[in-house]
Amino acid sequence: MTNQADPQVAHWHGFTQMADHDSLIIEHAEGCWLTTADGEKLFDGVSSLWCNVHGHRHATLDSAIEKQLGKVAHITTLGMSCQTTEDLASRLSELTPGDLAHVFFSSDGSSAVEAALKMSFQYWQQRDDPRPQKTRFLALGSAYHGDTTGAVSLGGIKYFHQLFAPILFSPVRGPVPCSYRVPDGSEKTALEHYTCEIQQLLENHHQELAAVVMEPLVQGAAGMITHPTGLLRKIRDLCDHYEVLLICDEVATGFGRTGKLFACEHESVTPDILCLGKGLTGGYLPMAATVARPHIFDAFLAPATDSRQFFHGHTFGGNPLAAAVALASLEMLTQPTFLDSVIRKGEYLRNRISNLLSDHPHVGDIRGRCMMVGIELVADRNTRRSFSPELQLGRSVCRRTVRNGVWIRPLSDVIILMPPLVATEAELDMLATVVAESIKAETANLVDQATDNLH
Numbered sequence: 072m073t074n075q076a077d078p079q080v081a082h083w084h085g086f087t088q089m090a091d092h093d094s095l096i097i098e099h100a101e102g103c104w105l106t107t108a109d110g111e112k113l114f115d116g117v118s119s120l121w122c123n124v125h126g127h128r129h130a131t132l133d134s135a136i137e138k139q140l141g142k143v144a145h146i147t148t149l150g151m152s153c154q155t156t157e158d159l160a161s162r163l164s165e166l167t168p169g170d171l172a173h174v175f176f177s178s179d180g181s182s183a184v185e186a187a188l189k190m191s192f193q194y195w196q197q198r199d200d201p202r203p204q205k206t207r208f209l210a211l212g213s214a215y216h217g218d219t220t221g222a223v224s225l226g227g228i229k230y231f232h233q234l235f236a237p238i239l240f241s242p243v244r245g246p247v248p249c250s251y252r253v254p255d256g257s258e259k260t261a262l263e264h265y266t267c268e269i270q271q272l273l274e275n276h277h278q279e280l281a282a283v284v285m286e287p288l289v290q291g292a293a294g295m296i297t298h299p300t301g302l303l304r305k306i307r308d309l310c311d312h313y314e315v316l317l318i319c320d321e322v323a324t325g326f327g328r329t330g331k332l333f334a335c336e337h338e339s340v341t342p343d344i345l346c347l348g349k350g351l352t353g354g355y356l357p358m359a360a361t362v363a364r365p366h367i368f369d370a371f372l373a374p375a376t377d378s379r380q381f382f383h384g385h386t387f388g389g390n391p392l393a394a395a396v397a398l399a400s401l402e403m404l405t406q407p408t409f410l411d412s413v414i415r416k417g418e419y420l421r422n423r424i425s426n427l428l429s430d431h432p433h434v435g436d437i438r439g440r441c442m443m444v445g446i447e448l449v450a451d452r453n454t455r456r457s458f459s460p461e462l463q464l465g466r467s468v469c470r471r472t473v474r475n476g477v478w479i480r481p482l483s484d485v486i487i488l489m490p491p492l493v494a495t496e497a498e499l500d501m502l503a504t505v506v507a508e509s510i511k512a513e514t515a516n517l518v519d520q521a522t523d524n525l526h
């Protein structure tokens with residue numbers, strides 16, 4: 072029985088079984104470290120859910136907010152703005168790939184995706200040569216784009232999404248373009264195989280499709296599913312050929328995680344609409360953005376009496392405090408050597424854990440890009456068979472890392488490492504050591520149990 076007076080259950084946590092919840096209260100955070108109310112120090116191995124690219128309490132970010140507080144904390148951006156928000160829109164339009172230029176602000180990644188869905192639908196309804204039948208979306212297998220209803224409709228993770236099917240719209244479902252598990256019997260390369268599947272879906276459905284929605288390069292919440300190199304470029308070309316918009320969701324991959332400011336840059340791709348969130352404010356304040364190319368934006372321009380404006384807007388979209396800290400974060404991310412150092416750190420971390428792949432019988436794959444790392448634990452490396460979900464192995468590995476001073480959160484049996492981009496080599500060493508030891512310890516117990524069962 073839960074005690075209703077217990078303050079530990081007053082806060083209902085997302086994606087958390089509240090009947091089995093160990094409360095962890097963080098009182099202070101500095102750099103890459105969190106300090107609990109009990110004075111225990113924890114390394115923030117997932118950048119507080121993939122957000123705090125510069126770590127915590129960074130002097131430059133703190134002072135950007137303080138400075139903005141002296142001017143204005145909140146105004147609506149429905150019909151007005153402040154200079155800081157205008158400056159951020161201009162900066163994003165300069166820094167995002169190609170001719171992406173028009174920035175629509177919201178408060179979280181799910182909302183950035185919702186805005187992109189409605190924007191692309193409304194575009195086809197009212198552009199000069201309207202295509203009103205384009206009302207559906209193609210989403211990849213195991214997709215995750217957030218938790219609002221439209222974003223969940225795109226979602227393809229059974230465990231998170233299937234329950235809600237009766238209240239969702241149905242997308243055209245693409246493959247899970249995973250380099251680690253290319254379907255048996257395919258004689259094509261992974262790139263050819265997935266490109267053919269997506270091409271076939273576009274061939275069959277392009278007339279009803281408003282857009283393809285995808286995370287470029289790495290599907291984070293799906294378990295760091297890493298696409299074959301070149302797939303993003305192929306999908307861009309297919310979208311052009313079949314006249315379907317491309318929406319790239321860089322809520323997880325954006326702001327330096329993959330070693331470039333945006334993952335799309337790796338394959339010189341400009342999506343029609345780009346969704347940003349998480350690292351936009353360096354993880355300080357809730358802010359997200361949906362950035363559109365001119366041909367999308369122009370379809371919404373008309374005399375006020377024509378009712379062609381974008382019928383969407385969020386109370387806190389473009390909030391000045393969030394804009395101020397986002398500008399300061401972007402300033403640091405775009406310093407000449409910053410991304411080079413991120414690339415070096417990504418390589419360093421991978422080198423430190425690479426021996427797990429050769430030595431450890433239950434480490435099936437180490438994947439992701441740069442400072443986005445997934446370590447998949449499997450029961451059998453040859454067949455790539457997963458452990459039974461009842462074992463909750465990923466969870467027990469992460470519980471052990473927490474006991475050893477490293478806060479990480481798994482996705483099933485994929486151990487996720489997304490440290491702040493400013494983590495030092497010494498901190499990455501410690502992260503790698505604790506994670507490797509925890510995997511060894513938790514899987515050794517499994518071997519012991521299996522052996523016991525034999526006797």
Ligand SMILES: Cc1ncc(COP(=O)(O)O)c(C=O)c1O
Pocket residue numbers: 179180181182184215216217218286291292320321322323324348349
């Ligand atoms: C790729 C992607 N899109 C959208 C979202 C949703 O963002 P938020 O939780 O800020 O709504 C997430 C969150 O993890 C994400 O990884």
